[in-house]
Amino acid sequence: MKYIDEYRNKNLAKIILKQIDGLSHQPINLMEVCGTHTVAIFRHGLRKVLPPHIQLISGPGCPVCVTPIRYIDEIIAFAREKEFIITTFGDMMRVPGSTSSLEKEKAKGADIRMVYSTLDALQVAEDNPFKKIIFVGIGFETTAPTIASAILKAEKEKIKNFFVLSMAKLIPPVLKGLLESKEININGFLYPGHVSTIIGSQPYSFIASQYHIPGVIAGFEPLDILQSIYMLVKQIENNQAEIAIQYERAVKPEGNEIALARMKKVFNQVDSDWRGIGRISRSGLEIKEDYHPFNARKFAVEIEETREFEGCRCGEVLRGIINPPQCSLFTKICTPENPRGACMVSSEGTCAAYYKYGNNI
Amino acid sequence: MKGEKILLSHGSGGRLSYNLIKELILPNFTSPCLQKLDDGAILRMKGFRLAYSTDSYTVDPLFFKGGDIGTLAVCGTVNDLAMCGAKPLYLSCSLIIEEGFPLSCLEEIVLSIKRASLMAGVDIVTGDTKVVNRGAVDRLFINTSGIGLVKEGTNISGGNARVDDVIILNGPIGNHGITVLSAREGLKFETAVQSDVAPLNLLVNDILEVSQDIHVLRDPTRGGLATTLNEIALSSGVEIEINEEDIPVDEEVQAACEILGYDPLYLANEGKLVAFVPPAIAPEILRKMKENKYGSKSKIIGKVVKKSEGLVCLRTRIGGKRIVDMLTGEQLPRIC
Numbered sequence: 289m290k291y292i293d294e295y296r297n298k299n300l301a302k303i304i305l306k307q308i309d310g311l312s313h314q315p316i317n318l319m320e321v322c323g324t325h326t327v328a329i330f331r332h333g334l335r336k337v338l339p340p341h342i343q344l345i346s347g348p349g350c351p352v353c354v355t356p357i358r359y360i361d362e363i364i365a366f367a368r369e370k371e372f373i374i375t376t377f378g379d380m381m382r383v384p385g386s387t388s389s390l391e392k393e394k395a396k397g398a399d400i401r402m403v404y405s406t407l408d409a410l411q412v413a414e415d416n417p418f419k420k421i422i423f424v425g426i427g428f429e430t431t432a433p434t435i436a437s438a439i440l441k442a443e444k445e446k447i448k449n450f451f452v453l454s455m456a457k458l459i460p461p462v463l464k465g466l467l468e469s470k471e472i473n474i475n476g477f478l479y480p481g482h483v484s485t486i487i488g489s490q491p492y493s494f495i496a497s498q499y500h501i502p503g504v505i506a507g508f509e510p511l512d513i514l515q516s517i518y519m520l521v522k523q524i525e526n527n528q529a530e531i532a533i534q535y536e537r538a539v540k541p542e543g544n545e546i547a548l549a550r551m552k553k554v555f556n557q558v559d560s561d562w563r564g565i566g567r568i569s570r571s572g573l574e575i576k577e578d579y580h581p582f583n584a585r586k587f588a589v590e591i592e593e594t595r596e597f598e599g600c601r602c603g604e605v606l607r608g609i610i611n612p613p614q615c616s617l618f619t620k621i622c623t624p625e626n627p628r629g630a631c632m633v634s635s636e637g638t639c640a641a642y643y644k645y646g647n648n649i
Numbered sequence: 650m651k652g653e654k655i656l657l658s659h660g661s662g663g664r665l666s667y668n669l670i671k672e673l674i675l676p677n678f679t680s681p682c683l684q685k686l687d688d689g690a691i692l693r694m695k696g697f698r699l700a701y702s703t704d705s706y707t708v709d710p711l712f713f714k715g716g717d718i719g720t721l722a723v724c725g726t727v728n729d730l731a732m733c734g735a736k737p738l739y740l741s742c743s744l745i746i747e748e749g750f751p752l753s754c755l756e757e758i759v760l761s762i763k764r765a766s767l768m769a770g771v772d773i774v775t776g777d778t779k780v781v782n783r784g785a786v787d788r789l790f791i792n793t794s795g796i797g798l799v800k801e802g803t804n805i806s807g808g809n810a811r812v813d814d815v816i817i818l819n820g821p822i823g824n825h826g827i828t829v830l831s832a833r834e835g836l837k838f839e840t841a842v843q844s845d846v847a848p849l850n851l852l853v854n855d856i857l858e859v860s861q862d863i864h865v866l867r868d869p870t871r872g873g874l875a876t877t878l879n880e881i882a883l884s885s886g887v888e889i890e891i892n893e894e895d896i897p898v899d900e901e902v903q904a905a906c907e908i909l910g911y912d913p914l915y916l917a918n919e920g921k922l923v924a925f926v927p928p929a930i931a932p933e934i935l936r937k938m939k940e941n942k943y944g945s946k947s948k949i950i951g952k953v954v955k956k957s958e959g960l961v962c963l964r965t966r967i968g969g970k971r972i973v974d975m976l977t978g979e980q981l982p983r984i985c
Contacts, residue, residue, distance in 0.1 A: 289903045301967040324910075331912075333969015382658070395654040404909075510967045625665055635910065646972030 295509030322480030323350030323636030330645035332510040345608040352634035360385035365589040367398040375409035376424040386595040406438035413450035425454040430482040433547035436554035451584035460491040461571035476520035477503040481535040488543030496529040507535035564603020602629035612639040663976030688729035700735030703794035715843030719761030722791040731850040734805035735797030743777040743792040769848035809864040810885035814953040815931035820946035821897040826916030847920030865925035875914035883959035891951030
């Protein structure tokens with residue numbers, strides 16, 4: 289397939305791998321921040337072909353995984369009220385809350401609909417004028433502008449039964465939080481391509497200047513990732529720390545100004561809880577007072593008491609401190625059919641990737 | 650189990666379906682035919698070997714590019730019989746219709762049933778029609794079952810894969826899955842893809858003409874190629890290795906998968922089969938399959954590498970290696 293096959297060329301991969309191996313032999317820890325990168329790395333078997341001294345550690349960039357259980361319970365609480373129709377991206381269906389999941393609530397009769405874009409959710413609102421439509425606004429900077437656009441469209445078209453339950457989060461603040469915690473030992477970051485199409489490269493620059501850790505904004509094909517690793521290792525060997533863009537075909541240094549403006553118009557930056565990581569300053573997005581009519585949180589619902597699963601180490605996985613096999617629940621009690629933590633249920637979760645694609649073959 | 654409810658994932662053809670059948674259904678029935686979990690049962694009756702299979706069709710939407718629920722209802726059961734190595738002969742057809750369903754749609758579907766049965770060379774010999782209250786079914790469900798004859802000497806089963814067997818696939822995967830997905834309400838995703846729904850009995854006939862020593866035939870429908878290969882690996886106690894670059898995927902299907910975050914290995918097919926054959930006869934079978942219109946894009950995609958508890962591995966395009974697991978629940982489109 290054009291524009292895909294070129295980035296999956298076996299011979300080019302071999303050449304880049306040889307170059308990476310030739311650059312360095314010291315142990316290097318790289319964090320791929322984004323869940324889509326984690327899956328791509330597993331799906332293409334990249335861990336098996338990289339030199340053993342280069343370790344890839346998965347970061348907190350899976351929106352489903354970093355959403356605290358309380359928020360899942362909040363969605364479930366809305367789903368249990370007959371007046372609401374829940375519209376959500378598919379990833380959320382199987383995420384376990386304290387006692388239930390959206391998939392289970394649907395089986396019990398809740399009206400929960402999977403949508404592929406925020407505008408689909410808006411359509412559900414137009415088609416069901418006597419119901420209140422809640423859109424589960426989960427995601428990072430990639431998704432937040434589309435949520436903002438839906439709210440702006442609802443305002444313009446006077447759609448009064450469309451509400452967003454905002455759970456959107458921001459990537460640069462959580463990276464700062466991770467670095468401040470001093471729990472992680474990372475020599476370089478592979479930054480998310482999709483998020484960076486929106487925010488550009490500037491928001492990461494403090495990581496290079498203050499923490500002296502290089503970063504490369506990477507595409508999602510195998511050659512993108514390998515080339516990005518090469519660029520990172522080269523910087524590390526030369527003791528440089530810059531933010532470089534490998535994914536030049538999609539990412540501009542200044543990002544997408546229209547998308548950023550919409551986000552700014554609709555959302556306030558607020559402190560936000562990250563599952564397994566804790567509260568991070570100014571890392572979440574809540575709907576501004578001007579758009580309060582579209583904020584689902586104006587409705588009072590009763591949220592059940594939060595119950596975390598004992599023994600679940602998703603938090604440490606999300607912080608890159610342990611790999612999933614080091615968690616005693618992994619594959620024994622926690623499986624994709626019976627997930628105990630969000631990292632197992634989301635298709636982009638680290639535990640699910642380890643389970644699905646195997647770590648030891 | 651008390652209080653638990655059936656989830657849509659139980660019907661996805663993946664591991665939850667497999668576990669439901671294994672744990673709740675199979676323990677209550679002792680027939681060794683059923684225990685094999687093949688696509689159909691092989692019954693011995695007075696010197697004849699009969700293959701018997703049944704399937705229900707609930708596809709949404711009822712009409713899609715390349716076919717409709719009627720085409721599926723005939724081809725699906727015909728293919729299940731063919732995968733037992735049988736020559737399909739007779740089909741039953743039951744229609745469960747929701748009150749208010751347009752007659753013109755029903756007529757169109759009945760004509761599709763007629764066309765597909767002519768193409769497959771099977772007769773519809775018995776049937777039933779039920780109309781239920783609005784809301785009791787979603788517009789129209791169809792059940793078909795079929796009977797076919799298996800030749801002496803043919804012994805095809807998901808449990809018969811052997812080390813060194815070569816795996817042949819009859820063409821590109823995922824077209825049906827993407828077609829239905831893009832036609833389904835809520836996903837306005839126009840593509841040029843059409844369903845691959847087709848009767849495969851004549852292709853199977855061609856294969857069996859080359860040799861009766863075919864070990865496994867399976868059609869990777871729900872759950873896709875990945876799930877089918879896992880079922881075979883588990884039933885036969887073997888490790889299967891397939892090569893990513895040898896698995897044909899049409900460009901439009903690949904593109905849709907890239908956008909939605911789907912893996913074509915898990916998408917449904919309705920006109921595809923995998924054949925596990927001894928290496929000595931593989932080239933001849935491949936040649937013969939390519940002569941058939943439903944096998945013109947056939948390819949060798951991998952082989953059985955060793956005995957094991959049941960594992961499927963994939964050599965990736967760039968030279969890596971990974972496990973291919975069964976489908977868990979429905980594939981879900983990702984957030985970003």
